[in-house]
Amino acid sequence: MAIICPGCLLELPDRHLDPPPPCRFNASGECWQAFSDLFCYTVAKGDAAFIHQHAVDAYEAQHAGGNSRPITAVFGLIGLYLALEKGYSGREVQRAHMRIAKLRRDWPRLEPPVRPAALTVMDVLNVSTGPERDAMILQWVAAVWESWADRQAWVREITGGLVDRRSRK
Ligand SMILES: [Zn+2]
Numbered sequence: 451m452a453i454i455c456p457g458c459l460l461e462l463p464d465r466h467l468d469p470p471p472p473c474r475f476n477a478s479g480e481c482w483q484a485f486s487d488l489f490c491y492t493v494a495k496g497d498a499a500f501i502h503q504h505a506v507d508a509y510e511a512q513h514a515g516g517n518s519r520p521i522t523a524v525f526g527l528i529g530l531y532l533a534l535e536k537g538y539s540g541r542e543v544q545r546a547h548m549r550i551a552k553l554r555r556d557w558p559r560l561e562p563p564v565r566p567a568a569l570t571v572m573d574v575l576n577v578s579t580g581p582e583r584d585a586m587i588l589q590w591v592a593a594v595w596e597s598w599a600d601r602q603a604w605v606r607e608i609t610g611g612l613v614d615r616r617s618r619k
Pocket of ligand 1: 455456457458459460477478481482513
């Protein structure tokens with residue numbers, strides 16, 4: 451038996467794993483486990499640029515919908531936008547998220563794209579650890595951002611109004 455993740459549509463063997471809290475991610479337990487494996491890898495890297503943040507944002511933006519809180523999609527997308535179009539490192543995205551969280555608390559609910567991104571967390575995990583996997587994380591980030599094409603203009607506008615360039619560092 452296989453189980454299909456409601457967020458990214460990844461199909462994995464059903465191991466009857468508990469899904470993540472529904473308010474956090476719209477995901478199957480099996481997909482969530484794969485993300486947990488990646489999570490351990492990115493945290494253990496301990497890199498100054500903090501690539502971990504990009505992985506979290508990609509996973510959030512790809513697992514919105516269902517009963518997930520609106521902030522899941524919004525913060526994921528803001529992170530992807532800052533990374534891809536503004537060249538922010540993961541550490542810089544993390545700081546921007548903290549500032550934005552103080553400025554605004556209520557967010558609209560964004561409906562996830564009908565067509566899922568071409569890459570999932572599993573595509574990242576399938577690549578051997580090190581520079582190749584890190585490059586794949588960035589490809590995954592780009593694929594998820596692309597899947598939200600309809601919302602990109604909104605994300606640029608909302609982020610531009612909240613993030614002050616001077617406080618980037
Ligand atoms: Zn998934």
